[in-house]
Amino acid sequence: MRTQIQKSTGFTPYQLMFGRQHRPIEQEFEVNEELELEVEEAGLAPPEDNVDTSCTFEDYVHLPTTEEVSLFVQKQEQKRQQLHIKRDEKVELAQQKQKAEYNRRKQKGVKSYALEVGMQVLQGNLRNTSRKGGKMEPKWTGPYKILDIDSSQRVTLEAVKNGRKLSRRVPYNQLRPYLRSKLHDAGPVAGLEHQDMSYLYSFIYPLQTGCWIGTPGHVDCT
Template sequence: MRAQKQAATKYSPFLLMFGWHPRTPIEMEEEDETLEETANIKEEAIFESDADMDRMVANRDTFMTRVDQQVQQNVLEAQAKQQEQFAKQKSKGVKVFQFSIGDLVLQKVMKNVGRKGGKLDALWTDPDRIVDIDDHQRIALEYPAEDWATLKGEGAI
């Protein structure tokens, strides 16, 4: 039985599905011992006329409408909170750099990262000029002519 309140909705799934709080077997035993006669009288009194039944259905409908509106609001608040926490976690430890066209930048040489030896190799390339920045903050660099000759000789192009 899904009787535990959910964090996002603030209601139990049982209440949202059936419109009332579930009664556990322990609660039912306690009611049987103390209120057996009054419970039977109340159940008989509720269904004496069709008007009473219609009123009970209307009350249940308005209750469920209010609960549904409150659940929608609670879910939106929970989603906003989760998005805020995600954005905070995502931005944690991220360095942001502001580049503009024409700036000189260095590129890190990544082939040195997992390679044995090569401790004396350069960690950074010579400065390159930024030629273009697109909508996704990707940068196009202008390589000097000697770099193009080196790349052609290695078969990279």
């Protein structure tokens, strides 16, 4: 039975369907025991050694009439409709909260990516946060190639390194594009023999004074 309260609706699926809360199995046994005790105290239960086989079930239990059943069904339907109205109100509030949270994260600079089949991506390493010592592990694993994206925004991935297809689909929000630096593809710089790090940085970073370091020992200010 679906008897867990849903966060967005505030009700259980069972309650929304039947207009009432489910009755736990232990209460069923308690009700039966109480009913048997009431029947015995009222003297309605026949002695076990002298059972009157001519008595029917209706002689011991009052069955509701057709009108009573119809009235009960109408009341339950009214309760169910009222629950649905409250459900819609709570769902709308939940959607507003989710929208506000999304806008707040967007303003803080939380990025969202448009992923497509064939792109290379990195997958968030959940072990980084879910296990002891996981913070020492890399935050992202990969790269992987996107093979398919289903209607539920779950992605089928294939490892770029060995072509192995992952056994499970990965949620869209656990992925980010894999951007490979051009420095990895450019190869060694022609004629670069000096291993001083300051010389390597001279090709990339300007000095705060506006000067560039050219060859070792030479500074050009413009």
